[in-house]
Amino acid sequence: MDDFSNFKKNIARFVTLTPVEEEYLISKVKVTHIRRRQFIVQPEFVCKYKSYIVTGCFRAYLVDSAGHEHTITLSVEDWWISDFNSYFLQEPSELFVEALEDSVLIQMDHVVEDDLLAKIPKLEIYFKVLAMRALAFLQKRILANLSKSAEERYHFFAKKYPHLLQRVPQHMIASYLGMTTQFLSKIRNQPSKT
Amino acid sequence: MDDFSNFKKNIARFVTLTPVEEEYLISKVKVTHIRRRQFIVQPEFVCKYKSYIVTGCFRAYLVDSAGHEHTITLSVEDWWISDFNSYFLQEPSELFVEALEDSVLIQMDHVVEDDLLAKIPKLEIYFKVLAMRALAFLQKRILANLSKSAEERYHFFAKKYPHLLQRVPQHMIASYLGMTTQFLSKIRNQPSKT
DNA sequence: CGCGACGTTGATTTGCCTCAACGATTGTGG
DNA sequence: CCACAATCGTTGAGGCAAATCAACGTCGCG
Numbered sequence: 001m002d003d004f005s006n007f008k009k010n011i012a013r014f015v016t017l018t019p020v021e022e023e024y025l026i027s028k029v030k031v032t033h034i035r036r037r038q039f040i041v042q043p044e045f046v047c048k049y050k051s052y053i054v055t056g057c058f059r060a061y062l063v064d065s066a067g068h069e070h071t072i073t074l075s076v077e078d079w080w081i082s083d084f085n086s087y088f089l090q091e092p093s094e095l096f097v098e099a100l101e102d103s104v105l106i107q108m109d110h111v112v113e114d115d116l117l118a119k120i121p122k123l124e125i126y127f128k129v130l131a132m133r134a135l136a137f138l139q140k141r142i143l144a145n146l147s148k149s150a151e152e153r154y155h156f157f158a159k160k161y162p163h164l165l166q167r168v169p170q171h172m173i174a175s176y177l178g179m180t181t182q183f184l185s186k187i188r189n190q191p192s193k194t
Numbered sequence: 195m196d197d198f199s200n201f202k203k204n205i206a207r208f209v210t211l212t213p214v215e216e217e218y219l220i221s222k223v224k225v226t227h228i229r230r231r232q233f234i235v236q237p238e239f240v241c242k243y244k245s246y247i248v249t250g251c252f253r254a255y256l257v258d259s260a261g262h263e264h265t266i267t268l269s270v271e272d273w274w275i276s277d278f279n280s281y282f283l284q285e286p287s288e289l290f291v292e293a294l295e296d297s298v299l300i301q302m303d304h305v306v307e308d309d310l311l312a313k314i315p316k317l318e319i320y321f322k323v324l325a326m327r328a329l330a331f332l333q334k335r336i337l338a339n340l341s342k343s344a345e346e347r348y349h350f351f352a353k354k355y356p357h358l359l360q361r362v363p364q365h366m367i368a369s370y371l372g373m374t375t376q377f378l379s380k381i382r383n384q385p386s387k388t
Numbered sequence: 389c390g391c392g393a394c395g396t397t398g399a400t401t402t403g404c405c406t407c408a409a410c411g412a413t414t415g416t417g418g
Numbered sequence: 419c420c421a422c423a424a425t426c427g428t429t430g431a432g433g434c435a436a437a438t439c440a441a442c443g444t445c446g447c448g
Contacts, residue, residue, distance in 0.1 A: 062337055070340040072333060085330040124318055131325045136279040138332040139266060143256055145339050146264040146372045150436065169394065178340045183436055185396055344404070363426065377404055379428055 003031050003054045007106050010052070010078050014129045015122040024119060028112050034103045040081075041097035047086035049107040053077050056103020057167055060095050061175065071176040073097075074168055080130065100168060150179045151187050197225050197248045201300050204246070204272050208323045209316040219317075222310055224301045228293045234275075235291035241280035243301040247271050250297020251361055254289050255369065265370040267291075268355075268362055274324060294362060344373045345381050 004026055011017065017025065034040060034056065041047045041060070058081050060073040072095065075081045086093035090110070108116065117123055144153055154177055158165055165173070174184040198220055205211065211219065228234060228250065235241045235254070252275050254267040266289065269275045280287035284304070302310065311317055338347055348371055352359055359367065368378040 062341065064341045068341065070337055072336060084326065085333065088326045088330070121315075124322070128318075128322065128325070131322070131329065132278065132282045134329055135325065135332065136282070138329065138336065139279065142266060142332065142336060142339070143264060145336070146369075147256070147258045147262065171394070175340075180437060181395070182397080182438085186436095189396075365426070374405060375427070376406085376429080380404095383428075 003104060003106065006078055007052055007054065011123075011126055015126045017120065017122065021120045021122070025116060025123075028108065028116055030107045030112075032105045032107050034099045034105060036099055036102050038099050039096055040099065040105070041083050041086070041093050041095055043094050043096065044092050046090055047083040047093050047097075048109050049105075050080055050082040050084070050087055050113070051105040051107045052080050054104040054106055056105075057100040058097055058103065059100060059168070059172055059176075060097045061172075062095055069172075069175050070178075071172055074164060074172065074176055076164070076167070100172075145178055150177065150183060153177045153179075154184060154187050197298060197300065200248065200272055201246055205317075205320055209320045211314065211316065215314045215316070218313060219310060222302065222306050224306075226299045226301050228297045228299060230293055230296050232293050233290055234293065234299070235277050235280070235287050235289055237288050237290065238286050240284055241277040241287050241291075242303050243299075244274055244276040244278070244281055244307070245299040245301045246274050248298040248300055250299075251294040252291055252297065253294060253362070253366055253370075254291045255366075256289055263366075263369050264372075265366055268358060268366065268370055270358070270361070294366075339372055344371065344377060347371045347373075348378060348381050 008017075008022060008026075011025075029052075031054075032051070040049070040051065040058070043063075053075060055077055058073075058075045059071050060075075060081065060083065061069045061071040063069055073081065081097060083093040083095045083097060085091070086095075087110075117127075144156065148156070157173070157177060170184055170188075171181040174181045177184070202211075202216060202220075205219075225248075226245070234243070234245065234252070237257075247269060249271055252267075252269045253265050254269075254275065254277065255263045255265040257263055267275065275291060277287040277289045277291060279285070280289075281304075311321075338350065342350065351367070351371060364378060364382075365375040368375045371378070
């Protein structure tokens, strides 16, 4: 089971490529190994790639003027990561995207992407589906932040992503959920109802 | 200046259609007039259309189990509105989308959209650009909610969308910004800096 | 071994909410 | 066309959820 196995499967969930197309795709993308604590995106720099996570774990976060970190994204295997804003518009990023574990990525840049979309138009559909899902996801997250208490948000998260609780340090989860480490700790260690 | 003038201009910002394509597009979409306080999306129902606002103003909101409204979207002329989640997946919506003024929409349903995308592939690009912009926008909003105080969020909003302050009732803006009407009122009437 | 990253716990503070009452404006039916 | 209701914004008192500040224990790693 090589690096591309799950990548192909993931695409096959939404569009069906011919063997020739698949081969062409694989020939164009680039496999990159990233060490823990390494950054693949940094503020001031333009985000060059969109990256599919083969193995590993990443988070994207912003550091505000008070020096507080705010986590936008926690991603594991079979997700795409990037600063889509910076990648799409080719503007300097404001975010850090950091590997939380040693990771393997499949990457493409704009040149490769445009070529692939031209040669394999079905990929437009694949990326469209991903974009729509991302939109739905972000909308739900905004709603959750507006309408739920810190405790509700945590329990919802814990139920939905139990594996992340084990892989990701708690202060990052806290910052993802919009609360302090201390408060999250208190939630976890209180009697509580489910 | 007919209903389609700005619609065409908006598309032309991102892709260039031939006169024939433009005509075909116009022949397929549907112009709808909506009265103030009318709903174009309601919970339990599948969202049938994506709609371009020719004139008017809409908001999308969710009512939580405690009966509180949470505004996801405030939209005016030249924006697309829909419950994209419900429209894209053809699942029942959870949202209300309500006209805040008498409005005129240009609408397309899935059948029309698929046909248009097949006949005018350039529209894929148009919608892709819109989707990416929406993604960037939602991401910024999540960051603002995570990192800014209610007062900062309000002043930021007021500076960025001064026209909305006049068109939209304040309790809706408050719910969009994630605070109560009363608190927003207090922010507005305090000395404050900036 | 010693330092830094991580989590926990308690005391205190505060940003924002809830509840409540009250003008002003809009709009609507008799 | 007026009266009354509904909608909208304002203001104040009191309360709570979550932040801040601070101190401490543990673990992993260089």
